[in-house]
Amino acid sequence: MSAAQDGAALGARLRARELEAAPAALNLLESAAPADREQAALLLAEVSPAALGGEAPGHVIGVTGPPGAGKSTLLSALLHAWRARGQTVAVLAVDPSSRSSGGSLLGDRARIEFDPSDGGVLIRSTAAGERLGGVARSTREEAVALSAAFDVVVIETVGVGQAETDVAEVADTVAVVVQPGGGDVLQFLKAGIMEIPDVVVVTKADLGPLALRARREVSAALRSLGSSATRVLAVSSLHPTSGIEELVATLDEHRDGLDVAARRLRARRAAALSEFAVEHGERGLRALHGRRAAERLLAEQDPALGVGELVATLERRAL
């Protein structure tokens, strides 16, 4: 049996922005062993808004899009740009798991280029786990913990539709990546299956007219949906890159224009509710007199509470 990590100590190190503590913290947060879960709760308490005296400083960015859209290449270029500005970056790459075995092949980090001797970068691949679609509980906890220590935390997920909705539960800024000719995203957007992202990135701008057309189509679709806030950018992540600096600036602007505290508070409450629903199902929700009532209950809680504490509140009420 593994001896449980000292969660509180790891949390305190992250709060002190000690990046070396991150791998061990992630190992702990991914563990389902009861002793580890207790320590994980202590860790998360150390990086909660209450302990930090405010929201964690890191910018949590969700990057999602269909397979082959160029997410990894884009991340390589973004990593380079962020590091050049001296910002530390953590990437949580979420891969789908095999239905039959539960195992997964985490190949993404191979496609993200970075300097292995650079201590300011951390890439962690995680499997989406048994939960269908979207972001596993551990991924959300990991993003929260890492945002205490790193300047930028990226959550990369594959898919269109559910994926960016789930990422939106955690991220300050959601960027959807589309490649020219990637019709799915457009259809999903128009059909309302996909929530409107904060930024749409059209990759492979080196394709010229094709990329420009894709960019026009996405912009037109967003206008017809009445969204003027979403920025649409065309980038080329391959050497020679183009549009990357502009994208970095756009992501920054989105975050600067955001009421981070309000968005994260909303995200924590949404996450608590969905976690409760996963754990206790419809029956659990009925015990809370339905989803709306549960949302009202959450809204009454202290804004500085972490997700774990909020779930515990719901559970106490339901029982």
Add this chain to the structure above:
Amino acid sequence: MSDRQARLPERDRPWMMRTYAGHSTAKASNELYRRNLEKGQTGLSVAFDLPTQTGYDPDDELARGEVGKVGVPVSHRGDMEALMDGIPLGEMNTSMTINATAAWLLALYIVAAESQGVSQEQLQGTTQNDILKEFLARGTYAFPPAPSMRLVADMIAYAVEHVPKWNPINICSYHLQEAGATPVQEIAYAMSNAMAVLDAVRARLGDGAQERMERVFGRISFFVNAGVRFVEEHAKLRAMSILWEEIGRERYGVQDARHLRFRYGVQVNSLGLTEAQPENNVQRIVLEALAVTLGRDARARAIQLPAWNEALGLPRPWDQQWSLRMQQVLAYETDLLEYPDIFEGSKVMDALVDELLEGARAEMAVVAEHGGAVQAVPYMKAALVDSHRERIRRIEEGQQVVVGQNRFTETEDSPLTADAEGGILVVDPALEAEQVEAVRRWRSERDQSAVDEALAALAAAAGDGGADVNLMVPTIAAARAGATTGEWSRTLREVFGSYRAPTGVGEAAALGGGADGELGELREAVARLQEQLGRRPKILVGKPGLDGHSNGAEQIAVRARDAGMDVVYEGIRLTPAQIAASALQEGVHVIGLSILSGSHRELIPAVIAALREAGVQAPVVVGGIIPEQDVAALRAAGVAAVYTPKDFDITRIVRDVVSLVGADAAQGNGNGSPAGGDAGAGASNGAASGARARGASANAGA
């Protein structure tokens, strides 16, 4: 008497006989070549070491442990001159197994010939130069696909004009079979690759292309494989010859019958060669040689045979002589060359050919739907990983018999492997330091400003502004000026960018849910281990060094996933620092390293040192072509287990790894190691196949 001729009026001339050879240094390889020619070999086949193949000088960090291992290091024109010293290049027919850096090595060859007073018009030989299969199967690429295709096209366009007797490209189906391709896949992907190359050349030629395409088509030759199912393999070659003619006529408008002929060289199968009872490989190689010689209408133009001990390590000159003698017995003792095509009119052979043609056409249509071979690389790669897995499964379950490995395994001790080194060639590790020193000396003694100028011209030609320049021209100028292999490649990498090929494993289909038998038990074991660890067992599978033979690592990765593990697979060409950083950041429980190039004695201890320095204590397992006598040294360096080609049962290897992680966790490591290191070690290479690691298997041209 029928009117048919039972015998040829005159016995056919034998095919060209070569041995894929080269190791240590240019001087040592030159001596080997001269001896081989004296023994009756009729052409040369140069094996380059991995740094040369991937564009690094001996003093580059990535070259560590690889210099002179699977072939000869050639860093500049001085090395090429030494390699060809005393061999008349105006008469020799030289095949070079070289791809990403083919343009560069051809340039060095042209410059070395100049120094012998031989002009490029006289040169005969072949550069492999098939970059697509490097992305698919062999891994020694250097640049992204699009600029790589430009280099290939430029080289073909240049050779057709200025080196007219040269085969500038050998479309390789060889490596596809080594990567697990079925005969249908081998035919379909090779033909699709050839079409992608021809399309690229046509685009580069621009106006008046049609007239020159006839000659270009005629210069394209193939490099194929032949497995031990030699009847079907022969049918495969007949099918390829029919398809090729069809493609020439219909797609490229070629009229001249000479240009439409399917010309191929061959290296027979290494995938099927075993480490267990390695003497059986002799029979396999002979039968495979029959596959490419039996029928006159589809007979190879050039043949090189692997050695019986390829699954053990590097063959010695004596082992290679044995393989040359097999060819000579076949060509000079038997009556093979006295007859017209012996399958003409055979209903069985014709039906077999038709069956393969039908399958290949269907598969080519799928590749075309993806937009052609360049765009279909991820699709083809995933299909190959799947086929290879199916092959291994059949061997594991005994449906496919491998004598001495999964059946008839009782054996006497072999006197062939009884010597101190286990019957293989061991390259002196001190040679690497000498080569490092030599290339530094070369750089300090040349006219640096001439080199700088030549490389600047190369960079300009490679950029957007130089699209009209054929890259061979500044490449030859740089060779003449004394630039090195690493400098030429670095200059192009800076303009073209670098690239990592798709691994194919992510797309490999998962094994069905109804896991029965051994896999089912293994999943149970993984589930128990997950309980013990608190999270899903996680393995890092990595390939340190420059060796691109990733088939084994991929099979381990896919099987571990199917067993329920989380698998971090990063593909090829990793430095110890990269592996250590990944292991730490990913929090893996075990690390599996695969090396087939013979560099394990240097690289594995370096990786372990890097891991421990990073605070990762997880166990490390190693797989690959690891000679028996090296196992103890690896264990002493901290390796928990070593797997070699005789460990063909991948499920068993994964089961071992699962037990290892369990035992490690029971000792208090595993999830909670206080250093923050938790981490793991991993599986192995798929020694499973007994595949041979040699950087490449060669080339051979028509």
